[in-house]
Amino acid sequence: MIRIFCLLLIVCLGVFQAGAQTDTIISRIVLIGDAGQLTKGKHPVADAVKRNIRMDEKTLVLYLGDNLYRIGLPDDAYVGYADAKSVLDSQLSVVENTPARVIMIPGNHDWNNGGKDGYNSVVRQQYYVDLLGKKNVKYYPENGCPGPIEVSLNDDIVLVVMDSQWWIHPFDKPEVESDCPYKTETEVLTQLNDIISRNYKKLLIFACHHPFRTYGLHGGAYGLKQHIFPFTDLFRNAYIPLPVIGSIYPISRSVFGTPQDLRHPDYANMVTQVEEVMKAHPNTIFVHGHDHSLQYIKDSFNYIVSGSGSKMQRVVKTRKTPYVKSGTGFATLEVSKNKDVRVNFYVVEGDSTKMDFSESVLNFSKLPVVRQDTVLSTSVKYKDTINMPASTRYDGPSGFQKLMLGNNYRNEWSTLVNFKVFKINQEKGGFKILSLGGGKQTRSLKLLDKDGREWTLRTIDKDPEKAIPENFRNSLAQDIVQDMISASHPYSALAVPSIAHSIDVTVPEPEFFFVPDDPAFGFYRTLFANKVCLLELRDPTRDGSESRSTARLLEKMVDDNDHLVNQKEVLKARLLDMVVADFDRHFDQWKWGITDTGKGKLYYPIARDRDQAFFNSDGLLIKVVSRRQLPFLRGFKPNMPAINWLNWSARDFDRIFLNRLDRASWEKTIMEVQSKLTDSVLSTSVHRLPDEIFPLNGERIIETLVSRRNILLQKAMIYYRALADDINVVGSNKSEYFRVRNIEKGLNVTVYARNNNKDTSYKMYDRNFVNGETDEIRLYGLNGNDIFEVDENTSSRIKLRIVGGKGNDTFDIKGNVRNFLYDVIDSVNVIKSHNRSKLRLSRVPSVNQFRWVDKQYTQIRFPRIIAGFNTDDGLLIGSGFWRRTFGFRKEPFASDNRISALYAPQGGAYQVRYHGEIVNLFGNADLVLHSELVNPTLNNFFGLGNNTLLDKTKPFEFYRTRFNHFALQAFYRKRFFDKVSVYTGPMFYYYSYNPEDNRSKILTGPSLIGLDSLSVISNKAYLGAKIGIDINNLNSELFPTRGIHWTTEFSSLSAISKKGGSVTKFTSDMVVYASLNSPSWLVAVLRFGGGHIFNKNFEYFQALNLGANNFLRGFRKNRFSGSSLAYGSLELRAKLFTSKWYILPGDFGVVGFNDIGRVWMNNETSKRWHNALGGGVYYVPFNMVIVSATMGFSKEESLFNFSIGTKLNITF
Incomplete structure (x- = not known):
């Protein structure tokens, strides 16, 4: 009996101890990544979780993305839709009939594998999960938004979810025009900082699909096997040895990375920026998927990679990895009552599961020191008013700065104004802070008053990233962009409401305050202290009800046909924008009030955010760029110039919400608006500016408003015609x-x-x-x-x-x-x-497919400047014309036409070139046209062969070959994946020789250099065909920093004139641009290629050439000619700084290069490779044109080249 009693006691103690250990766990997070496929109809990892993990109210199952392979959830019309949703069902079943929860986040495969349909794909997946109606299942972030989403697991633990694919996605995604709470990278980072501030004492688990540290495939883990047997990554048993060649892919991917690899600049930039914010939090754990392995990494933070939910790949163990495993499985984080966090890794093989590793990660029981700016105090007292300027940063410019950037509204920004002091605990009965918003410089707070109404408090000094488009701001120094904000009127928001009310347009009624250094702001104290801010109601609807965002309205309009918009009211609001010259009217600048008609809902517009009303600059810089690059910045002028471009940011908005109004409706509404905008109304509105501000420019603003009102009918109807x-x-x-x-x-x-x-x-x-x-x-x-x-x-x-x-x-x-x-x-x-x-x-x-956003304006660039100087050609001057049109489902455009002309005064020669593309002219295939007329050429000829001599006793012009030619090519082109083009079509070439042009030159005695005299002097015409393939994924047409451009062509021409033979050629040219960082300050450019002529006899002008104009800088143009050639080049471009020069601000850098190449001829023996070194400088103002100066050095020559155009080395 005693033995039995003791045995029972031991068993009970064991059970009690196990229960006690279980009870010490306050939270359990199960980490499963890349679980997007089944194995023989089952999901082994999901089944293992159900068998081995306690699914109670403390448990959260977190799916870390790539929930469906290979392209996410397809449209339900696809055959594979049922199979795809069954994979999702199997993952979500782990919490079926349990109190445990599931959170599912997206990965790159859920975004259509990072493809064009990515946004639709991820939203489809989220909607499917939501429609299941499971209360314990959530999909975050929603609607393709980036997040971050803050999820409180308990009083001590916060989960932060971010969609990392949104950050690096190259195609359509929700941005400023969306309904996302955070729409830009800057806003995401701002919100992350806010989450950290509010949860400083808690454990923070940061979850996104892409790992911030990894030693798997996406981190560049390539071993000897991948270098020798590269195909084994695609096919397990494909042991085909390719030494050396097999190393090209793993080395390039390890160093440069694909967009889905940690080494890629965009990916690395995301990691850097997020970690820079997150390092302020003392207890953070990063959890990820993406790499198909299990990893525990100790580095700047603790990182857990659990990406082998259905696949496994290699992983490398390092000194920073206490644990790695190449096998399917999952991980758990268990948090105990004593705030100890333990990671457990489970390996799943078939039906068996074992815990393979367990270790304590951190303990967050020791409370961090509370930052002083979070201490609340209500004992501070402030004055009721204070005299302050809106900003002092635009004050005191130099005379030259005023000339280039303008005087603008500098006086308005710097003049002292008497502001009411904002007392957050007293104003409107006192406010509660709800959340933070805004960008790097423009900050905003969402506030709640005692009556439950929401308000926005934001700083008035504008964010340059919001005011200036990306392609422009990236080419300017930060302080230049910031200074251009002085062209925005700081108090324009005060003048607009009176104008709006006169024409029955609903707008907020803003108030300006000075925010003191108030401890009552808590975490946000330092962001708003001692700043002038604007306060306005978030929902200024007519009846005080809640408004809707534009994105939400569009959803309602799509869901049901009884949701309509009062388009006359939209037109009145848009006419107001035109009168005050507010060019920044994208989707997010509008909210919508609702009227119930009995048959449905009728919506009226509420125009928000008047930062750019009265925008005007008198600087030369804006005058220049507003005529070409940024035409919507023509500004608040009396003659209302470029009306279509003023409305550029609202073009899609107007096509949606003004599509029911015909010409008569527009004319009637415009005249009604004109009649209500009396001189008195306009004058009264402008007099609402602060008393200290009106005397500066108030009368001029009134005069300009009157002028714009008077011509509103004429100008607005121009825009109507564009919309119609x-x-x-x-x-x-x-x-x-x-x-x-x-x-x-x-x-x-x-x-x-x-x-x-x-x-x-x-x-x-x-x-x-x-x-x-x-x-x-x-x-x-x-x-x-x-x-x-x-x-x-x-x-x-x-x-x-x-x-x-x-x-x-x-x-x-x-x-x-x-x-x-x-x-x-x-x-x-x-x-x-x-x-x-x-x-x-x-x-x-x-x-x-239907897209709300699809309108592009025809683009015209004229003149396009081409100029240069080089040792061979002398001065070159020219110009170009470019016109690009857009059409229905024509990507990337409908037609593109470019004409350029170049003249060389020294040689008395000119060339005219045309390139045209008509997209989808033949169904899904394009027509491409090339033509060229040169009269005469300024080529050189030194004979055929790799060892031809340069006789420096001869005059420089001796080797010049002057002949006329005309070429025409027409191609049928088929494009694949937007990166690959295959084309074929006929070619015509005409050669014309003028003996007078070649007197005393090398072609005077053709037989002396192995040429047939009669053939040289005879005019010839050729007809033939060409087939080619072009691979191009460069990230910029003008100045690429990343990508590959590889062109391979096979052509054949036969003479259709009495003289001449035939020539068949093969050429292949590749250029690789690689940058190791983002933004790219160091770029490596690798060029290599070659060609071969299959005919033994060919004309001298048909030879393959190397020289200053063809891959071998430092040698004369066409220095070496032959029947075959090969070349290679390594070039490094280093950006030194972004110029602050007001005339042409832009990127300035240096370039260095090493070119090598040679040609072959039949019956010639030569082992010589010709080598050239060189370097120079480049300048890229406004991302519009390249200005460069380079020197090339070889054993024969030192050649100079200065170019202004679209490439570094322009020759005739």
């Missing part, structure tokens, strides 16, 4: 009836809502379109069972594009109108008739 050119008529996910009928001189389009597949009288859309005013109407059914009907007697020059969308659509096209029908090939769609229709039916659901 092509119109989108958009249905909804419910069913609609689209009817197109004939009217005098045009068409009428009417859209009715259908209920239960029956027609109703509820009219959603009704507009008349005029021939010659509208070129194209696009009807989008979206989802639902839609009917598209064109009446029988309809005739018009206006083109129709009809996109059916999902659902059982019916097309009845009987009229005489050119039209295109788009839909999925499906038996449920009915085409009753299709007169004059071009059917664009497809099995791919993307045929029904």
